[in-house]
Amino acid sequence: MVVTLKDVSFTPRGEEKPLLGPLSLTLPDDPFFVIYGGNGSGKSILAQLLAGWFPEQLTGNLNGTLQIFGENIGQAPLSTHAAQVQLIQQSPQLQLSGCTFSVEEEIAFGPENLALPPDEILKRINEALDSTHSQHLRTRHPSTLSGGEAQRVVLACALAMRPKLLLLDEAFSRLTPKATVQLLSELKSYALRHNCKIILFERAFLPAAKYCAQALVLKQGQQLIQGSISQIFQMAMTQINAPDAWQVIHLLSTHHAWSGEIPRTENELICAFKDQYAGF
Numbered sequence: 575m576v577v578t579l580k581d582v583s584f585t586p587r588g589e590e591k592p593l594l595g596p597l598s599l600t601l602p603d604d605p606f607f608v609i610y611g612g613n614g615s616g617k618s619i620l621a622q623l624l625a626g627w628f629p630e631q632l633t634g635n636l637n638g639t640l641q642i643f644g645e646n647i648g649q650a651p652l653s654t655h656a657a658q659v660q661l662i663q664q665s666p667q668l669q670l671s672g673c674t675f676s677v678e679e680e681i682a683f684g685p686e687n688l689a690l691p692p693d694e695i696l697k698r699i700n701e702a703l704d705s706t707h708s709q710h711l712r713t714r715h716p717s718t719l720s721g722g723e724a725q726r727v728v729l730a731c732a733l734a735m736r737p738k739l740l741l742l743d744e745a746f747s748r749l750t751p752k753a754t755v756q757l758l759s760e761l762k763s764y765a766l767r768h769n770c771k772i773i774l775f776e777r778a779f780l781p782a783a784k785y786c787a788q789a790l791v792l793k794q795g796q797q798l799i800q801g802s803i804s805q806i807f808q809m810a811m812t813q814i815n816a817p818d819a820w821q822v823i824h825l826l827s828t829h830h831a832w833s834g835e836i837p838r839t840e841n842e843l844i845c846a847f848k849d850q851y852a853g854f
């Protein structure tokens with residue numbers, strides 16, 4: 575089991591009450607899963623717990639069962655998870671090492687620390703640059719990258735570690751919608767090739783809904799619902815940022831004036847509106 579999360583609650587050091595939980599999560603077989611929630615709903619704390627940050631980087635009180643690849647969190651040092659679990663956060667510049675002179679060296683940093691042979695490191699650099707459409711950034715100094723470029727590079731660094739669990743905490747916040755969809759498609763193919771689970775942590779309904787059949791919604795650290803995109807759409811849409819057109823569908827469906835599936839992309843939305851209303 576990649577992730578086991580049963581009745582987990584977490585109280586950061588200095589806090590009196592849990593800021594997260596109780597929370598239980600069952601990951602479906604699909605490569606992608608999304609955890610939705612508004613500001614301060616606990617997405618980042620959960621992402622950090624899943625990345626194994628407790629107790630080294632995230633101190634506090636953890637209750638319940640939280641296992642990654644069958645191992646209880648907190649038992650082995652954080653560094654032992656690095657080859658299997660990678661977390662990308664929303665501020666890419668903070669995740670660059672600050673001690674390399676080119677993007678190529680930055681991507682090599684992790685695999686070098688795994689003491690991999692030079693040929694393997696080069697292969698991983700090339701694959702990671704291809705997957706993130708960043709070959710043109712290869713010789714750039716990391717400190718000169720734009721926000722969106724840095725996000726691609728941080729993602730490339732993570733992929734070069736060949737993770738089996740990739741946690742993306744609003745990891746596309748600096749990228750255009752088009753670039754985000756392009757990267758998510760690449761990640762889908764990475765996940766299928768390398769048998770990797772990808773968990774997205776998002777405030778926005780799109781484009782995550784296109785890639786994830788199942789979702790969990792957090793509100794003030796608590797689990798509101800886990801279910802299909804259609805189920806969470808009906809029951810928890812107020813907690814998720816959705817474009818106006820989806821807000822209209824939500825309104826229509828609460829008045830029983832929408833039939834069929836909830837569209838998960840803009841194309842599906844246009845087709846659904848045509849199907850249901852073009853005759854009027």
Ligand SMILES: Nc1ncnc2c1ncn2[C@@H]1O[C@H](COP(=O)(O)OP(=O)(O)OP(=O)(O)O)[C@@H](O)[C@H]1O
Nearest residue numbers: 586589593611612613614615616617618619620777
């Ligand atoms: N180490 C900590 N100690 C105390 N409080 C914390 C700690 N980390 C986070 N919090 C608080 O816990 C709550 C959840 O924070 P978290 O960063 O997980 O939210 P989020 O869902 O990622 O929000 P956003 O979308 O705004 O990034 C917030 O109220 C935050 O201030």
